[in-house]
Amino acid sequence: MNRKEFLSDCGKIGLTGVTLSLFPWLESCSDKTRQQTSGEKVRMGIIGTGSRGLFHIQHLLQMPNVEVVALCDNYLPHLDNASQYFPKAKRYDDYRKLLDDRNVECVIIATPLYLHAPMTIDAMEAGKDVFCEKSMAYTLDQALEVYNRRQQLGRVLLIGQQRLFDPKYIKAMQMIHQGVIGDVVGVRNYWYRNNDWRREVPSPELERHINWRLYSEYSRGLMTELACHQLQNGSWAMGMLPERVMGAGSLVHWKEDGRDVYDSVSAIFSYPNGVNMTFESIISNKHFGMGEQILGTKGTIDLVTAMHYTDEPAPRGSGIHQLIEQIEQGVMSNSVFAGTSWAAETSSLAAGRPIMQDVKVVSGESSVGAEADGSKELLEAFVNSVICGKQPEKVLEESYYATQYALLADKAMHEGAILTLDEKYKIPYEPLK
Amino acid sequence: MQFHYSSKNPLYPMASCAFHAMHTRVEMLVVGVERDRGEELAHMLRERVCDMARRFNRFDMTSPLAVVNARAAVEAVSVDDELYMALQLCEVFRKGTYGYFSAAPTLKGAPFVLCDQSHEVRLQSEDALIDLGGFAKGFALEQIVTLLRSEGVGMALVNFGNSSIASIGHHPYGEGWGVGVENPECRGMQAFEVRLCDGAMSLSGRTPSGEYHIINPHTGVKVAQDEMILVEGRSPLVAEVLSTALYAAPASERATIMQSFGGYVATEIYCRGANVKCRRIE
Incomplete structure (x- = not known):
């Protein structure tokens, strides 16, 4: 089954089977919903037309049911870039003016983290449906405020957690919930890069404006920019939320350029059943790249490569087996098995099996985005939801907790403490299991 | 112990077994036997090998x-x-x-x-x-072959961890048992071909994970050579000992050692990626 077929099947089986209970939000990009929304069009505004905004624009250009009618950025070169794709769209340098534009039905917000919550709330209050990049907010309080306001206002709100729409993750989670790897006993996430995480700055006074990710005034660094994507893996796989969070972070390499967010972080998320999920990120070594692995008593699923490894690998065809087959068929040929000594097939050496065909593996090196990582499907789900006027189920709660635990881990690192999520931040959460 | 019996080819029914002993996997294939007889032979063989393994195990404090x-x-x-x-x-x-x-x-x-x-x-x-460790597999194979012959087996192959293999008779459809030596750098690819007929072979070299583990007794240190040494001949014990000794010895002394072992053939096999160079030691 390839990606296209799988997505199509999400529509077919998702509405009737177990899949929908695990992934209810997929209804928003199913064949059935596509048919319902066919011929309809949404008028969209884009707030933030930097690199991530342009990434979304590439997908929007392929979507016939979207008309981009407004663009907003307070950095002119970015606004000019976006205008090339939508020359008829109105241009704004203040997002509030765009929100006043009654022609705009919904918005994409792809701005620095510290602006996510206020812009999202303002947009919903202006009657717009919102797709906001992750993380949902800059603080725990802001995330709660965004969630509560959405509940009050009833607008469609999706956060840019594209893994929730990535077919290989969906297939993997389906297998995990079916018990293919046994009981989940560990979740490993890591994201390594070796670059300074900087964008080119044409003029020194624009440093903090362009490189906002590096400054804690605007960003929570690696936890909100990277970890947030991976932290939903544990709750998705186990159907529960972490109980305790601990971690350590430091600036170990990129110390000289004035940044104040960590360039090396390690965090542990401990679940009520004793299982730990880890997240590690270093941006001065990229050897291990990006990894997300669900460890079970019977095997492991690597979410990034969409591979399944069993803990009891079948031995590769032994020489004796080859000979038996030959004699059974009345033939003789060489059996290639002699070597310097027998080696046990350990899991780490045993070849895994792909969980689906046609998988595109994302390296995690780009800080803008990657093809086939679920982003397009997420955007499509948003557009369909806007047309149908229906918030996809459960997906906002997953995004909410991914943000809260990313923020909580960042707090734990700064305080050197083991933290639990305060009761006041807990929202109704129905486990996916 | 895994036991398997096949009578898909009615001319040559076969019994095979596999078990772990001496830190490796032992496999046996006996051709032309009834199921019960095959099972009996498999149990005899396992008992014999495991008993020897226990008594020759230096890590078992009671051995x-x-x-x-x-x-x-x-x-x-x-x-x-x-x-x-x-x-x-x-x-x-x-x-x-x-x-x-x-x-x-x-x-x-x-x-x-x-x-x-x-x-x-x-x-x-x-x-x-x-x-x-460098002796017991060959010693065990020698005894297994003797045991199987005494039990009237005419066609069999015994594989001791892929590195020590002994045969009785020949493959039902060939003049010998065709065994390919795997290129350690290209899994599944044959680096050298051996035909065993009432003979044995032994292979020494780095471990499959690439570690040097054979010690030169003259220096007391591990030999760091990348080629494999293959020895073919009648006795699995001699083949085992000789392949270890030749690997430990400098290349210049290998031919001299071989002069004492008439009837045995030794080959250096050097693999670099898919490229293979073989040289007979004589």
Whole structure:
């Protein structure tokens, strides 16, 4: 089954089977919903037309049911870039003016983290449906405020957690919930890069404006920019939320350029059943790249490569087996098995099996985005939801907790403490299991 | 133990078994036997090998070999006939390979003294530690082949961890048993071909994970050579010992060692990626 077929099947089986209970939000990009929304069009505004905004624009250009009618950025070169794709769209340098534009039905917000919550709330209050990049907010309080306001206002709100729409993750989670790897006993996430995480700055006074990710005034660094994507893996796989969070972070390499967010972080998320999920990120070594692995008593699923490894690998065809087959068929040929000594097939050496065909593996090196990582499907789900006027189920709660635990881990690192999520931040959460 | 019986080819029904012993996997294929007989042979073979493995295991503190290692440096230790014979053979091979095979490779020279009358062994030094790892597989194969022949088996192949293989008779559809030596750098690719007919082969070299593990008894350090040494000949024990000794010996001395072993053929196999170079040692 390839990606296209799988997505199509999400529509077919998702509405009737177990899949929908695990992934209810997929209804928003199913064949059935596509048919319902066919011929309809949404008028969209884009707030933030930097690199991530342009990434979304590439997908929007392929979507016939979207008309981009407004663009907003307070950095002119970015606004000019976006205008090339939508020359008829109105241009704004203040997002509030765009929100006043009654022609705009919904918005994409792809701005620095510290602006996510206020812009999202303002947009919903202006009657717009919102797709906001992750993380949902800059603080725990802001995330709660965004969630509560959405509940009050009833607008469609999706956060840019594209893994929730990535077919290989969906297939993997389906297998995990079916018990293919046994009981989940560990979740490993890591994201390594070796670059300074900087964008080119044409003029020194624009440093903090362009490189906002590096400054804690605007960003929570690696936890909100990277970890947030991976932290939903544990709750998705186990159907529960972490109980305790601990971690350590430091600036170990990129110390000289004035940044104040960590360039090396390690965090542990401990679940009520004793299982730990880890997240590690270093941006001065990229050897291990990006990894997300669900460890079970019977095997492991690597979410990034969409591979399944069993803990009891079948031995590769032994020489004796080859000979038996030959004699059974009345033939003789060489059996290639002699070597310097027998080696046990350990899991780490045993070849895994792909969980689906046609998988595109994302390296995690780009800080803008990657093809086939679920982003397009997420955007499509948003557009369909806007047309149908229906918030996809459960997906906002997953995004909410991914943000809260990313923020909580960042707090734990700064305080050197083991933290639990305060009761006041807990929202109704129905486990996916 | 895994046991399998196949009568898909009615002309040549087959029994096969596999089990773990001596830190490796042992496999046997016997052709032309009834199921019950095949199962009986498989159990006999397993019992024999496991018993030998236990008694030759220096890590098992209750084994006769462990007792020798623990006490024979301070007093002569009496051992059973089988272990005594094994130690005798080790000493013969040590001398026959100019010291490049040794049951105590970390010690230069003769590691022990044997007393034929009392079947006692005395270690030459407190540092001497007898390890039959490079000997036991060949010794076991020798006994398995003898056992199977005495039980009337005419076609069989026994594989001891892929590195030591012995045959009885030939493949039902060939003049020998075709065994391909795998290129360690290209999994599944054949680097060399061997035809076994009432013969054996042994292969020495780096471990599959690439580690050097064979010690040169003259220097006491691990040999860091990348080629494999293949020895073919009648006796699985000789093949086993000889491949270890030739790997431990410098290339310049290998031909000299081979002069003492008429009827055996040794080949150096060097693999670099998919490229393979083979050279007969003579």
